[in-house]
Amino acid sequence: xxxxxxIAVFVRVVELGNLSAAGRDMRxxxxxxxxxxxxxxxxxxxxxxxxxxRQLMPTEHGTVFYSxxxxxxxxxxxxxxxxxxxxxxxxxxxxxxxxxxLGRRLVASGIPDFHDKYPDIEVRLRLSDHNVDIMKEGIDVxxxxxxxxxxxxxxxxxxxxxxxxxxxxxxxxxxxxxxEPQELIGKKHDCLMLRYSGAREYVxxxxxxxxxxxxxxxxxxxxxxxxxxxxxxLS
Numbered sequence: 001x002x003x004x005x006x007i008a009v010f011v012r013v014v015e016l017g018n019l020s021a022a023g024r025d026m027r028x029x030x031x032x033x034x035x036x037x038x039x040x041x042x043x044x045x046x047x048x049x050x051x052x053x054r055q056l057m058p059t060e061h062g063t064v065f066y067s068x069x070x071x072x073x074x075x076x077x078x079x080x081x082x083x084x085x086x087x088x089x090x091x092x093x094x095x096x097x098x099x100x101x102l103g104r105r106l107v108a109s110g111i112p113d114f115h116d117k118y119p120d121i122e123v124r125l126r127l128s129d130h131n132v133d134i135m136k137e138g139i140d141v142x143x144x145x146x147x148x149x150x151x152x153x154x155x156x157x158x159x160x161x162x163x164x165x166x167x168x169x170x171x172x173x174x175x176x177x178x179x180e181p182q183e184l185i186g187k188k189h190d191c192l193m194l195r196y197s198g199a200r201e202y203v204x205x206x207x208x209x210x211x212x213x214x215x216x217x218x219x220x221x222x223x224x225x226x227x228x229x230x231x232x233x234l235s
Contacts, residue, residue, distance in 0.1 A: 003043070004076065007069045009036040010048065014066045015136060017055045025137075084120075091120035097134070098143035101226045103127035107143055129194060129226050165206075166233060181206045184217045192229045195222040 012022040013033065023033040041048050048062035058066060077092070084091045098107045104127065111123050126132065126139075134142050134153070145161060167177075175189060184191055184204070193202045202222070203214045223229060 002039075004072075006036040006040040006043075008073060009033050010040055010062075011066065011069050011073060012138075013037065013049070013056055014058050014062065015138070017057070019056065089120055090118050093122040093124060094140040095124045095126065095138055096141045096143075097126045097128065097132045097137070097139050099145055099226060100127050100129050101230070102143060102145060104227075129224050168233060168235070181208060181213065181215050185215055187218060191217040191219040192232050193217065193219050193222040194226060194229060195224055 009022060009026060009028070012025055013019060016022050016025065019033045019037075020030045023030045026033070028036075037048065044061070044065070046061040047059055048065060049056040050059055080092055096107065097103075103125065108125060108127075111125065115121070115123065126137075132139060132142070143158075178184060178189060183189060191202070191204075195202075202217050202219075204217050205212050205214050221232075223232075
């Protein structure tokens with residue numbers, strides 16, 4: 001199993017491009033991850049990575065080995081799933097991601113009951129208001145709010161979650177209550193915005209008499225945490 005573990009670490013390092021990130025993902029220290037890569041390189045007799053101060057890039061040997069290593073891990077996963085199916089007791093690890101607020105209130109609270117029902121399954125929950133790359137991060141189950149446009153994913157609607165515009169009473173007393181969406185575009189109102197990695201603009205889709213329309217809004221500050229936005233609104 002040690003050799004298989006080394007292969008698993010190697011694959012995650014290639015996919016994440018960083019020893020520390022791979023270590024966190026696999027719940028091992030960067031030092032352990034580094035040692036596993038060294039053991040694998042010693043066994044194969046080749047260098048698998050070109051190392052820079054910030055990133056590890058696979059060598060030509062590493063690129064070739066990655067393709068086969070990925071297939072090996074997938075074959076092992078499929079074999080374990082087949083055995084679990086025969087035994088009638090699911091086992092293994094699933095990676096789950098969800099937005100912070102939704103994850104804390106609805107997803108995380110259900111995991112203890114899930115584990116009681118399936119004690120041989122390890123759950124790794126990652127909560128983030130960032131748009132986590134499902135494929136790159138190896139996510140098995142992702143909870144999302146809004147419309148998912150990626151048709152390559154298998155999706156199922158769980159519940160309706162209506163979004164509404166809100167403001168504190170004192171804010172409306174001081175700034176006035178907007179009557180048309182266009183009033184949010186200028187600087188008359190301070191919109192609280194969720195900023196995620198790679199976001200370049202802030203667009204709210206609002207229901208108007210002419211149907212859904214997108215509006216680019218502005219505000220004095222933003223955050224990548226939805227709960228922080230809620231706190232700011234209440235303040």
